[in-house]
Amino acid sequence: MREILKDKDKKLRKFKGRLDSLEDFVNPEWWKYIFDSIYLKTDADVVMDDELTEKEVDIFLEIIKPKKDDRILDLACGQGRHTIEFYKRGYREIEGIDLSEYLIRKAKQRAKKEGLKIKFRKGDARNLPYKDNTFDYVLILGNSFGYFSNASDDYKVLREVFKVLKPYGTLLLDIADGNYVRNHYKPYTWEWIDDKYVVLRERQLSHDKRLLISREIVIHAQKGVIVDQIYSERLYSQSEIEEILKSAGFIDITFHTNLLAQSKRNMDLGLMENRIVLTAVAPKHNIKISPKIKIFNITVLLGDTNLKSDNNYEIESIKQLKIALSKLEGYKFNYIESHKGLFYDLGNLKTDLVFNLCDDGYNNNPKMELHIPALLEVLGIPYTGSPPHTLAICFDKSLVKAIANSLDIPTPDEYLIMPDDTTYNIPANFPVILKPNFGDGSEGIYKDSVVYNPIEFTEALNRLRKQFPDIPILVEEFLTGDEISIGVLGNLPYDYEILPILKIDYSELPEDFPPICGYEAKWDFNSEYYKKIKYIPAELDKDIEERLYDMVLKLYNRLDLKDYGRFDIRFSADGIPKLLEVNPNPGWSWDGKLKIMSEWKGMEYEEMLEKIIRYALKRYNLI
Structure with a gap:
């Protein structure tokens, strides 16, 4: 999650000045841009130190004790420092893969210069280009894990590693000690990295303390600011990394040692300073090819x-x-x-x-x-x-919002009028919308549910009390900004995906129609609402998207949704996103919101349905 302050065609020598919250300026795909020649300068005290690399490989070989002919994959190999050292020690079946084209090119150049026949290739750790059961060992070294914005991507990486490992193959993982970093990170440092370049570093923990956000400003003595870049890395304690490894199917998770890196020039080592080294085993049984497929x-x-x-x-x-x-x-x-x-x-x-x-x-x-x-x-x-308790909670609109508020998630101002209330308050501010507090399918929400004065309020309340005599009536601030829906498939903490955000387009409604997606929009095929409302992809700034994702994942977790869910959110006039409803087991129909959002992600209707099924099968350990 890093924002490189560059335009699309060239680096900007641009300084953004003071930033109170680095987290607001993080690009979720920072890893596409950072690993270049500047990275090899700023991190040179570790990644360019051959003597340090030799010592690390001594430790790794003592832990895993591979045979010379074992097939080894150095995943996220960077410029190949560990790959090359393993090869020099006689492990000729090692190869390296990394997403950075620049670093892979540097690895190939060094191997060619030294006459080493090592295969290096560019590739994404979330979709490895290898057949199942290929490698005896997979190495993820030098704190090269935890770069993606969503923990679900870290899970995908581990599942890919699991697949390409042979039965009972071993993963060797070397990552920053998350607890150590949380307690010892340096908020501000600066240092000369050579005679011409100085780097200024600023660090903050994310609001949930799961990420370390870092900013690096690299300045050239004559040219000024070269880059001003922000990135983040996910922090894992021993218990947290053990949890995600077990979730991905690994067993025999063993913590061997902590690597304490040292800088010859006493430079800031950041996340490389104190790292956990562990191994985990992929407990697959020997694969027997069978024409019979599990039905x-x-x-x-x-x-x-x-x-x-x-x-x-x-x-x-x-x-x-x-x-x-x-x-x-x-x-x-x-x-x-x-x-x-x-x-x-x-x-x-x-x-x-x-x-x-x-x-x-x-x-x-x-x-x-x-x-x-x-x-x-x-x-x-x-x-x-979702389970019964989740459905029970989400059936009560006001209760869901109270839970959201406890998580610091904004909701519209509201109050309840109970069925036996003989007196009630008239809102001080209009407009408001009235709706049954229990129920789904937008039942009871009509054009005249949005009211603009006390007379309309009383008429709408009487209508709803007559239609729903035993149900509390929710009186809610009517928000006038964009209305969006966010769909999630899968299960937390790791095995999930967020669908493209949907916006409800009210632009073609007649002027006297309040912009709501109520009962008429869904079930009255002759209404203007049904005919005029459209669903379109939302166009939101990255920082707003990230904030929305954080909101829905907090609720998905707190409310214990399973396999799939939808969250309806509307912006206030001043741009604050506020939760309207949480929908566990949302509409699954061929023309519904969930299907439309899935389609925007490239899924056919049947693929969306299968994903829901397979997420459940995995949750029950049936696949």
Whole structure:
């Protein structure tokens, strides 16, 4: 997560001045730009010190004790300092891979100059270009782990390592000691790195203390500022790195030593100063090629179609669902579409997984949506989507916002009017929007739910109390900025992906229509809302995106969402994003928001559905 203060074509000799929060200026793809000739100057006391490299390799060889003919991958090899030293010691089956074209070119030049036949190639650690079960050892050395903005990418790296390791192959990992860094990092340093260049460093911990944000300003004695660059690296304590390794499937995680680097010129070593060295084993059994492919029996549990036989949209949605699932290989799908005898059907069910798409609730009662996963848990049947307690909490709009506030996530100002309240407050500020506090599908939210004066307020309240006599009514500040939705597939802490952000485009609505996506927009096919509202990709600044991602992941974790979820957010007039709703098990239909966001990420409808299934299968350790 680094922002190189450069334009697209050349480096800017530009100084940005004082920055109170470095985290706000981090580019999530900083690693694409930093590893160049300047990096080899600023980090030279470690990465260009051959004597130090030799000592490190002595330690690594003592730990892993490889055979001379073992296949070894130096992952994130940089300019090849460790790769070349291993090769010189007789390990001729070693090769290196790194994402930096510049550093790979330097590695190739050095190997050629010294007459060493080492294979170096450019590649992404999240998608390694090797067959499964290729290497006896994979090395990630010199604190080359934790560069990506999302921890899920670190997980992807480890899963790729797991795949390319042979059965019971070993990962050797050398990373900064996260706890040491948190307690000993230097906020400000400066030093001459040669006769002409001086580097100024500034460091801060991120707000959650999981990242160290660093700023480097490199100044040339005659040319002035060469680069002003900001980057971040994820910090892992021993327990945190052990957790992610176990999550990726590794066993026998052993912490061997801490490397204490020393600078010959007493320079600032930063994250290289104190590093953890550990090994982990990939416990795969010997692979036997078999023509037989595992077929998963998946039971798709829907709402009761007999109770909504006149709903053409629901009928079409189920039709499109079945067509999409029929395209997937490796699965046998069975469908439960009637809730009559559901207890008996589930009690006698033989299945690998229930694909829980019963967002209508038991007997199509939304209040009983949580009863379906509760029943599946009692019966011990694995299922997709969020657990009962998550559905219960998210059914209560006001409760979700209270939890969000406890996480310092902004929400609209609001208050509740209870069913038995005989008196109530009239809002001091208008406009406001009134809605049922319980429920989904935007039921009860109509054009006249947005009110601009006390008379309209009273009329809307009376209408809602008549329609929902037993439900509290939520009175909420009406936000006038952009409205967006953010979709997440997968499971925290590591195995997840965030979908492209969706914006609701209200620009074609008649002027007297308040910009809301309520019941009419979703279910009244003749309304102006349904006809005029569009969904388009949101165009947001990177720092806003990162803040939004942080918001939704905090909530995803705190509310215990599983496999997939959607978050609805709206900006205030002064640009503050505020949470509207959290949707566990959101709409899965062929034309819904989740499908549209997935499509923008390059997924077909059936691929989105399969991802939900596979995230659940992984969560239950079935794959």
